[in-house]
Amino acid sequence: MTDEISAGRRPACPSCGRPATVPASTHHTSEGIVRYARCACGRWLVVLAGRVIGANAGAG
Numbered sequence: 001m002t003d004e005i006s007a008g009r010r011p012a013c014p015s016c017g018r019p020a021t022v023p024a025s026t027h028h029t030s031e032g033i034v035r036y037a038r039c040a041c042g043r044w045l046v047v048l049a050g051r052v053i054g055a056n057a058g059a060g
């Protein structure tokens with residue numbers, strides 16, 4: 001049984017479609033590891049288990 005996730009598959013920004021960059025921060029939650037990565041367009045991507053579950057405009 002192979003349980004390998006394709007290394008070439010990166011979460012992409014839902015806004016501009018660019019692949020997410022290196023995560024800026026990582027948080028361990030009950031649902032798994034949540035990562036935050038900032039896209040080139042300025043949005044913050046919320047990535048859970050390799051999937052983008054949210055994107056913030058980054059205004060704060």
Ligand SMILES: [Zn+2]
Pocket residue numbers: 013014015016017018039040041042043
């Ligand atoms: Zn983007």
